[in-house]
Amino acid sequence: MTLQVVDMDILKLKVDAVVNAANVDLIEGGGICGQIFEKAGRENLKKACQKLSPIKPGEAVITDGFDLYQKHIIHAVGPIYNKMYKEACEKILSDAYRNSLKLAKKNEIKSIAFPLISAGIYGFPEKDAFFIAKRTIEKFLNDNEMEVYLSTFGKDILSLIMG
Structure with a gap:
């Protein structure tokens, strides 16, 4: 399988799982996190996350x-x-993608959609976040079968790739 870069809302993709760019307390935040909580059902998701x-x-x-x-x-x-702490931040970001993919595999998820984790209010430079995500996902896909989408929703993909 391959990685597909898309410019759309991950919640509109027909995939088995979406990735929430979460905070450490797994509480509702802004951006994609807030949208996921709203559309999934705040109370049920809040209870699940608290555990x-x-x-x-x-x-x-x-x-x-x-x-x-x-x-x-x-x-x-x-x-x-x-x-x-650029190098440490890069490693943590790569770990977030890799651990998500490992968890998806463990749960027999065949298709998954990611936002650009940390590229919003967490301040990670978008271009760097894009290439870390792309590299980490492609490395995982070398040895694993999964349909993976990486959304650049609201960001200029050409400037991420070329700029």
């Missing part, structure tokens, strides 16, 4: 998708970007 939190940056956990089309939500925590 699993807190988690560390780079880790991932899975919950039911509740009211979403997608059967599962994988909650992955990326780093809050700090250019003084």
Whole structure:
């Protein structure tokens, strides 16, 4: 299988699981996290997340998708970007993608959609976040069968790739 880069809302993709760019306490936030909580059903998702939190940056956990089309939500925590700790942030971001993919495989998920983790309010430079995600996902797909989407929703994909 291959990685497909798309410019669309991950909640509109017909996949088995979506990845929530979560915070360590797995509580409702803004951006894609807030949308996932809203569309999945806040109360059910909040209760499920309370049982699993807190988690560390780079880790991932899975919950039911509740009211979403997608059967599962994988909650992955990326780093809050700090250019003084660039290499550590890059490793944590790569770990968030890798651990999400491992969790998907363990749960027999055949298709999954990712946002650009940490590229929103966590301040990770979008181009760097894109290439870390792409590289990590492609490496996983070298040895594993899965349909993976990476959404650049709302971001200029050409500037990410070329700029």
